[in-house]
Amino acid sequence: MNNRVYIFDTTLRDGEQSPGVSLNVSEKLEIARQLARLGVDIIEAGFPITSQGDFEAVKNIAREVRGVTVAGLARTNFADIDRAWEAVKQADQPRIHTFIATSDIHLKHKLRMSREQVLESAAAAVRHAKKYTADVEFSAEDASRSDLDFLCRVMEAVIEAGATTVNIPDTVGYTTPDEYAEIIRTIMSRTKGIEKAVVSVHCHDDLGLAVANSLAAVLAGARQVEGAINGIGERAGNASIEEFVMALYTRRDRYSLETGINAEEIYRTSKLVSKLTGMDIQPNKAVVGKNAFAHESGIHQDGVLKERTTYEIMNPAMVGLSHSNLVLGKHSGRHAFRSRLVELGFVLNDAELNKAFARFKDLADRKKEIADQDIEAIVENEIRKVPATYELSYLHISSGTTVVPTATVGLARGEEILEEAACGNGPVDAICKAVDKITGYSCRLATWGINAITAGKDALGEVTLRIAENNREKLYMGRGISTDVLEASARAYVNAVNKMIYEKNNHID
């Protein structure tokens, strides 16, 4: 049997049916372009009869996104099918996807049709769609709760009418992997002409089984899998494409099946879909969640540092993430802490490391996540505290839209107050130049950033900056806190200069 599984993406149709999601034409087009880069085989771009906007979106995608099949959904009504064709006809490979429910519960309460009427309507719809395009998909909505004999009869009729793909949706996410595999196997063995069509599956996640059911279905012989990026869609959503694809790849030893997906585009696609739909990705979501490749506990971090595969079954680079993330927190151990210190440029002896680690644990008990700046602060302010050669005594700034920024800075060195003034490209630049005049060192500002550390109009701002002596690489970090951003900058700059002077005087650099 053919080992290629076709990926049918319905992010823009079923995914858009997620409550609260409505994508406009340009947003749909942007996602469709990214789906093409991801390498999906079929993009279900929408349900064209829904609205003028959806019709335009499908039409634009069909015209603009080349090299991929573009499908439009239609009920078995001819008006839906005509509209779907109008929307997809300019695609490289246009597909009409028509559907009707086959379960008794839907027939009785929703459609109010008999089985014979549904069967006839399905076949007639496919025949009508075939007048437009060779590529016609038929879906038996609520297939997993349908009578299997009837389902096989419907499949036979639509294949006879020309359907090239027959989809067996688990519309309400009711089935289980073993049962679904059995349904697929039965349809494949009992339906006359089934070899002329691709058997497709479309699973919903009401019981959290959408991906598991899709995997069971491909083992049973299905060769098209429908799903959505980030698993979005009606209610609990559709099968998540990224999870299905990565399961197939990671466990290729069991599946021996391939897709055309370019996995490196997964993360980018997921981010885009989340941004444009406004649907956040839960942190612990498989493959694309913020924590999918993050490790906080010491034993795991130690394992990953020694050999990534101890705790990672996928390489984050494969899905477009540059690396795993070792998050420092209260569960972390010395190995991860030391590794982060080295990344930040600190080499501590054992005594210093133990002292810093104790401080870090203490802080981690109070703070959820420890940032790099916290670690730098622990080392520089507590482990390697340097004596301050200079202290900011006063600061005067003249700045505005029509004057050249000028700073007058007073620095205390012991009993002495030294004062200088300088002009600059901006007030911070002027401050740095005035300080340089006093210290006699000429430095450049490599980075500058501010964080609000309290809220409100009188919020305290914390400036963190890095400086280097002109013509030298080595960076020195400084921090300063004040309600005034410029004063905080001056304090941070002087703090960094003091560290530099200390290292020079003690021949540390």
Ligand SMILES: CC(=O)SCCNC(=O)CCNC(=O)[C@H](O)C(C)(C)COP(=O)(O)OP(=O)(O)OC[C@H]1O[C@@H](n2cnc3c(N)ncnc32)[C@H](O)[C@@H]1OP(=O)(O)O
């Ligand atoms: C499982 C799925 O995801 S199916 C796709 C679901 N997606 C959507 O419904 C999104 C887009 N839908 C819409 O914009 C609207 O529902 C429309 C434009 C399709 C139809 O709107 P309306 O004509 O106002 O009908 P409404 O949505 O209230 O009811 C659906 C009608 O379609 C009928 N119907 C439902 N499915 C089918 C089908 N596959 N084939 C034929 N008729 C169907 C229903 O029985 C009902 O018919 P009735 O009016 O004779 O009782």
Ligand SMILES: CC(C)C(=O)C(=O)O
């Ligand atoms: C239209 C069909 C394929 C569907 O979305 C479902 O049955 O869930």
Ligand SMILES: [Mg+2]
């Ligand atoms: Mg669906």
